Amino acid sequence: MFKDNVSAPHFIAADSNNERKAGRKTLLLQAYRLMCLAKNMSEIYEANRSVCKYVHSTARGHEAIQIATGLQLHPWDYVSPYYRDDSMLLAMAFTPYELMLQLLAKGEDAFSGGRSYYSHPNSRRTDRPVIPHQSSATGMQVIPTTGMAQGIQYLETIQADLLPHGPDGELPVVLCSLGDGSVTEGEVSEALQFAVLKQLPIIYLVQDNDWGISVTAAEARTMDAYEYAAGFKGLERMRVDGSDFEESYEAMAHAMEYVRTERKPILVHAKVPLLGHHTSGVRKEWYRPAADLAKHAQDDPIIKLRQLLLSLKVEESTLVAIEAATQEEVAVDFENATRAAEPSVATVSDHVFAPTPVVTEKGTRTPADGKKVVMVDAALHAVEEIMQQYPEAIFFGQDVGRRLGGVFREAATLADKFGDHRVYNTAIQEAYIIGATAGLSAVGVKPIVEVQFADYIYPGFNQLVTEISKSCYLSEGKFPVQTLIRVPIGAYGGGGPYHSGSIESTLLSIKGIKVVYPSNAADMKGLLKAAFLDPNPVVMLEHKGLYWSKVPGTQDAMTIEPAADYILPLGKGRVVLPAHPKDTQRGNTLCIITYGMGVYWAQAAAKAFPGNIEIIDLRSLFPLDEELIYTTVKKHGKCLILTEEQLNNSFAQALAGRIQRACFQLLDAPVFTLGALDLPAVPLNTELERAMLPNPEKVQAAIKELLAY
Numbered sequence: 001m002f003k004d005n006v007s008a009p010h011f012i013a014a015d016s017n018n019e020r021k022a023g024r025k026t027l028l029l030q031a032y033r034l035m036c037l038a039k040n041m042s043e044i045y046e047a048n049r050s051v052c053k054y055v056h057s058t059a060r061g062h063e064a065i066q067i068a069t070g071l072q073l074h075p076w077d078y079v080s081p082y083y084r085d086d087s088m089l090l091a092m093a094f095t096p097y098e099l100m101l102q103l104l105a106k107g108e109d110a111f112s113g114g115r116s117y118y119s120h121p122n123s124r125r126t127d128r129p130v131i132p133h134q135s136s137a138t139g140m141q142v143i144p145t146t147g148m149a150q151g152i153q154y155l156e157t158i159q160a161d162l163l164p165h166g167p168d169g170e171l172p173v174v175l176c177s178l179g180d181g182s183v184t185e186g187e188v189s190e191a192l193q194f195a196v197l198k199q200l201p202i203i204y205l206v207q208d209n210d211w212g213i214s215v216t217a218a219e220a221r222t223m224d225a226y227e228y229a230a231g232f233k234g235l236e237r238m239r240v241d242g243s244d245f246e247e248s249y250e251a252m253a254h255a256m257e258y259v260r261t262e263r264k265p266i267l268v269h270a271k272v273p274l275l276g277h278h279t280s281g282v283r284k285e286w287y288r289p290a291a292d293l294a295k296h297a298q299d300d301p302i303i304k305l306r307q308l309l310l311s312l313k314v315e316e317s318t319l320v321a322i323e324a325a326t327q328e329e330v331a332v333d334f335e336n337a338t339r340a341a342e343p344s345v346a347t348v349s350d351h352v353f354a355p356t357p358v359v360t361e362k363g364t365r366t367p368a369d370g371k372k373v374v375m376v377d378a379a380l381h382a383v384e385e386i387m388q389q390y391p392e393a394i395f396f397g398q399d400v401g402r403r404l405g406g407v408f409r410e411a412a413t414l415a416d417k418f419g420d421h422r423v424y425n426t427a428i429q430e431a432y433i434i435g436a437t438a439g440l441s442a443v444g445v446k447p448i449v450e451v452q453f454a455d456y457i458y459p460g461f462n463q464l465v466t467e468i469s470k471s472c473y474l475s476e477g478k479f480p481v482q483t484l485i486r487v488p489i490g491a492y493g494g495g496g497p498y499h500s501g502s503i504e505s506t507l508l509s510i511k512g513i514k515v516v517y518p519s520n521a522a523d524m525k526g527l528l529k530a531a532f533l534d535p536n537p538v539v540m541l542e543h544k545g546l547y548w549s550k551v552p553g554t555q556d557a558m559t560i561e562p563a564a565d566y567i568l569p570l571g572k573g574r575v576v577l578p579a580h581p582k583d584t585q586r587g588n589t590l591c592i593i594t595y596g597m598g599v600y601w602a603q604a605a606a607k608a609f610p611g612n613i614e615i616i617d618l619r620s621l622f623p624l625d626e627e628l629i630y631t632t633v634k635k636h637g638k639c640l641i642l643t644e645e646q647l648n649n650s651f652a653q654a655l656a657g658r659i660q661r662a663c664f665q666l667l668d669a670p671v672f673t674l675g676a677l678d679l680p681a682v683p684l685n686t687e688l689e690r691a692m693l694p695n696p697e698k699v700q701a702a703i704k705e706l707l708a709y
Contacts, residue, residue, distance in 0.1 A: 024312075025309075025312060027071075028246070028305065028309055028314075029318075031064075031067050031071070031245050031249075032302070032305050032306065032309060032319065032322060033325075034067045034087065035063045035064075035067065035302040035305060036322055036323050036327075037090055037096055037326045037330060038059050038063050038090060039060065039302055040326050040331075041058065041086065041096055041100075042058040042059075044330055044331065044334050045058065048334070049280065052103060054104070054105055054117065054118065055280055056103055056117060056118035056280050057083050057118070057119065057276070058084065058119075058276045059085060059087035059088070059276075060274075060275040061209060061272050061273040061274045061275035061276065061296060061299070061300070061301065062084060062085075062087065062207050062209070062242065062272045062274075063301045063302065064242055064243050064244060064245040064272070064304075065207060065240070065242035065272060066085055066087035066088035066091065066207075067087050067088070067091040067245065067248075068245055068249040068251070068252050069088055069175065069177070069248075070087070070089065070091025072253060072256055073092060073173075073175065074170070075127055075129060075164075076129075076164035076165055077172050077173050077175065078132075078145075078148045078149075078152070078172060078173075078174045078442070078443065079092075079130070079176075079177070080134060080144070080148075080174075080176050080177060081121060081131065082119075082134070082138075082141065082178050082179060082182075083117065083119050083134070084119065084179070086099055088177065089121060093127070093128060094121070096329065096330050096334075097333035097336060097337055098110060099118065099119065100333055100334055100337035101337055101340060102118050102119070102120065102121075103337070104340070105342075105343070106337065106340040106342065106343070107341045107344060108340050108341065111475070111476075112475065113343055114342070115474050115476070116474045117136060120136065120474075122134060122475040122478055122479055123478075124478050130442065130443075132148070132438065132442040132471070132475075132479050133438075133467070133471035133474055133475045133479045135466045135467055137466045137467075138178070138179060138182035139178060139183070139184075139188045140185070140462060140466050141178065141467070142185075142187065142188045142191040142204070143187050143190060143191045143432050143435035143438075143467070144436065144439040144442070144463070145174060145176035145191075145439055146176070146194055146195050146200060146439065147435065147438060147439025148174045148202075148440070148442055148443050149174040149195065149201050149439070150194070150436055150439065151442070151445040152174060152200075152201055152443055153198065153263070154440075155392075155444070155445065158392075158421075160391070160392065160444075162444040162445075170260060171201070171260055171263070172201070173201055173203060173256055174201060174202040174203070174259075175203045175205060176203065176204050177205045178204070178205070178206055178207070179206070179209070179212070180206050180208035180212075180217065180221075180225050181211070181212030181220060181221075182212075183206060183221070183228055184220060186431075187431045187432070187463070190429045190432040191432060192204070192229070192232050192235060192265075192267075193232065193429070194426075194427075194436070195232075195235070196234040196265060197234075199234065199264050200264075200265055201260075201263045201264070201265070202259065202265045202266075203255050203259055203266055203267075203268060204266070204267040205252075205255075206226075206268065206269050206270065207270050208224055208225060208242075208269060208270065208271050208272065209272050209274035210274070211274050211278070214278075214286075225269045226238075226239050226267070229267040234264070234265075235265055235266070235267055236258065236264065236266040236267070237266065237267045237268075238254070238255060238268050239269050240268060240270050240271070241270075241271055242270030242272035242301075243271070243272055243300070244304060245301060245304070245305050245308075251270075252268065255268050272299075272301075273296035273297070273298075273299040273301075275297065275300060306319060351472055351473050351475075351476050351477040352511070352512060353472060353480065353512070353514075354477055354480035354536055355535075356533070356536065356569075356570070357533055358529075358533050358569045359569055361567070361568055361572070362566070362567045363562065363565035363566035363567055365560075365562045365563075365566055366559075366560045367560065367562070367563050370561050370562075370563075371560065372521075372560055373521050373558065373561040374547065374548050374549055374558050375518070375520065375521045375524045375542070375547050375549070375558075376408055377521070378521035378524045378525040379410055379486075379524050379525065380410055380412065380414070381525065382524070382528040383411070383414060384414060384417065385529075386528075386532050387414070387417075387422065387423075392444060392445050392446050393422070393446045393448065394422045394440075394445060394448070395411065395414060395423045395447075396424050396425070396426055396447070396450075397433055397449050397450030397451065397452065398428060398450070398451075398452045399425060400414075400415075400423065400424075400450055401420065401423060401424045401425035402415035406450070408488060408544060408547050410488075410547070430451055430459040430460035433449050433460060434449065434451070434464050434468070435460065435463030435464075435467055435468070436449075437449055437483035437537075438468050438479075438483070440483075441479075441480075441483055442481075446482055447482075447483050448483075448486065449483065450485075450486045450487070451485065451486070451487050453498070453499050454488065454489040454490075454501050454502065454503045454541070455497075455498045455499060455500070455503075456498075457487060457503060461506075464485075464510060464537075465510055468481045468512075468513065468537050469510050469512030469537065470512055473512060481537045483537045483538070484528070484531045484532050484538050485537070485538070485539045485540065486542060487539060488542050488544040489501070489503065489504075489517075489541045489542060489544065490543040490544055490596060490644055491545070491644065491682045491689060491692075491693060492551050492597075493545070493550075493551075493686065494684055494685065494686045494689060495544075495689075497681035497683065497684065498681075500681075500682035501682060502645040502646070504517065504541060504643075505649070505651040505654075507539055507541075508622055512536075513537045513538070513539060513622075514531070514534065514536055514539070514570055514622055515538075515539050515541065515622045516538060516539075516540050516619065516620045516621065517540075517541040517543075517595045517618070517621055518542070519543070519546060519595060519597075519599040519619070520546075520557045520558075520559050521557060521559040521561060522559040522560065522561070522566075522568075524542070525561065525566060526562055526566050526567055526568025527568050527619065527620070528540060529566065529567045529568070530567050530569050530570055533567070534570065541596070541621075543596045546600075551597075551600075553600050553603070554597075554600045556600070556603070557600070568619075570623055571620045572620065572625055573616050573618045573619055573620070573628045573629070575615070575628075575632075576599055576602075576603065576615040576616065576617045577602075577603060577614060577615040578614055579591070579612060579613060579614040579636065580612075582611070583611040584635060588612055588707065589613065589614060590639060590703065590706050591614040591615070591616060591635075591636045591638070591639050591640070592614070592615045592616065592641075592642055592699075592703075593618065593629060593639060593640070593641045594615065594616070594617065594618070594642035594643065595617055595618040595619065595621065595643075597644050598694070599615065599617050601696050601698075602615045602699055603615060604699075605697075608700050608703075609700075609707070612703075613703065614632060614635075614636060616628060616629065616632055624655075626658075626662075629655075629659065630659070630663055633659055633662075633663045633666075633667070633671075634663050637666055637668035637669070638668055638669045638706050638707070638709065639656075639659060639667075640671075640672045640673070640674060640702055640703065640706055641659075641671065641673045641674070642673075642674050642675070642694060643673070643676075644676060644693060644694065645675050645676060646675060646676045646677065647673055647674070647675035647676065647677075647678060650675060652673045656671040656672075659671050668709055669706055672702055672705070672706050674694055674702045676692050676693050676694060677691070679692055
């Protein structure tokens with residue numbers, strides 16, 4: 001549809017039309033004013049380096065394409081700028097003062113309250129495009145932004161009221177801005193693949209200045225983004241001189257019209273000079289030769305636009321007046337921003353999570369006419385009930401679609417009941433599966449996704465840490481990520497080194513996510529409902545050895561299925577087995593704190609010590625029921641923490657330390673911990689697997705030793 005290089009703007013052709021000529025000049029003068037603002041901002045930051053102490057980048061050299069883009073975005077659109085896009089933000093009507101408050105990390109910074117870098121915006125203002133939380137990891141925003149387009153497409157499909165549109169019914173576009181150097185990221189490939197596969201309404205605007213910090217394009221890649229895009233069948237593409245405002249404006253007009261009407265993806269490759277520093281902390285003179293700086297200076301967008309305006313008979317005095325006015329505006333705004341108050345330290349812990357509506361246990365856990373179900377069916381029924389009640393809910397992941405319904409049959413029949421637009425397979429793309437949920441959540445879609453095995457979650461960790469976990473905090477609560485990530489976990493029956501791992505300690509090191517781990521069908525259903533309703537990211541760990549109660553001794557994982565209205569709040573443990581009060585009075589008892597398969601090892605071992613053992617199932621690892629834990633430990637004075645994980649540096653050991661600090665005066669023995677051997681992986685051979693893992697006999701030996709204190 002598009003040529004390699006965009007032709008001259010259509011509004012130039014009608015010079016005989018006075019109205020068009022006037023409109024053209026008005027637009028060009030508007031762009032010139034914005035370029036002057038951006039240039040003056042860059043210069044005042046450079047002149048006040050001691051004041052502008054936090055690292056920042058500016059748009060110098062990229063102004064033309066950014067302004068051409070920002071001027072054409074509407075309040076019903078969605079956009080993810082990147083860290084150099086301050087000119088785009090100016091074109092979207094954000095003021096220099098607003099941007100400077102973030103530059104200086106001031107308390108009135110409307111984006112992050114002083115928590116994030118310059119030009120890392122997020123906004124839900126009704127008069128601007130929606131901008132979700134922006135990270136600094138280059139290229140990482142491409143997956144969440146593609147997730148926004150995925151969500152917009154779904155809202156269109158179901159004709160949801162959540163779908164925004166213009167006054168004449170115009171549909172939204174999603175715009176993702178990134179640098180050419182970041183296109184080499186594997187996660188960018190995952191996003192482009194999904195966008196063309198599903199034909200999503202998204203524009204990828206790639207700004208190519210030939211540099212990736214000190215790495216040249218020739219050193220880093222064999223092709224630019226335009227050439228790379230040719231490999232994605234169905235991805236429209238376009239080249240543009242991003243230093244030429246008129247050409248850039250026309251290119252973006254074409255791209256936006258294409259996506260707004262055709263609802264298909266396009267990549268725009270804009271060649272731009274880099275006139276500023278990479279960042280304030282990485283100076284251009286450190287690594288760029290004078291000849292390179294001079295070459296880039298020849299394409300300065302503001303010089304080009306000034307020359308064009310003069311050729312169109314705009315008086316130089318008009319341009320001088322714009323230059324003076326913008327310089328004064330920037331100076332005043334900078335002075336006011338420097339005087340603005342610092343953030344209150346009392347706010348430092350605000351907005352880690354958005355408030356959850358589920359704070360008490362509700363509904364019927366054990367219906368009178370209920371039937372026992374295995375855990376996998378309880379989860380399946382919970383998802384089905386959710387999807388019946390919430391049309392904005394979707395479920396996707398590897399092999400969960402119609403043909404198989406999950407490798408554990410945990411999604412069986414769902415695609416048949418709700419359609420392939422709501423329940424579907426993805427490629428082997430853990431980063432996309434996890435990261436897309438940030439974008440889906442931003443547009444109001446409620447995703448449930450699955451990573452096929454816990455061992456496979458690591459490719460998605462970048463998105464979980466960089467994009468999802470920080471979003472609520474760094475956006476001051478504007479963009480919590482509502483996502484439920486289901487993860488089959490654990491070892492049994494020779495699953496081997498890549499299908500048996502435990503990952504809870506790694507997950508729990510991430511701040512800003514919640515982690516639950518049910519051990520029976522009733523808890524599975526209640527926690528899954530609560531996790532879905534929670535506006536924050538929740539990872540649900542589901543022991544695959546408990547799914548069907550096939551492991552000897554795990555029949556109690558089958559329970560009466562709770563009613564559809566049953567909800568179990570996160571952060572509430574339960575007493576699985578109480579100790580006998582008389583034995584507790586005599587000081588002959590201990591408590592076992594555990595979860596998952598550990599519940600069944602503990603129950604089996606406790607049979608050798610009737611009345612002496614109290615077992616607590618945590619059910620939720622974060623938030624954690626500390627009140628129940630500490631009360632129980634203080635009651636018995638002796639505690640064993642039991643986990644399936646390798647023990648060294650684990651969650652179990654960290655919990656032991658917290659218990660000893662909180663309960664030290666009432667402890668009669670050190671807090672014991674028991675877990676798997678500290679091996680790099682679970683061996684395939686079942687005898688080796690058994691030797692590595694805890695079991696009732698090992699638990700029994702630990703109990704005997706602890707009771708002897």
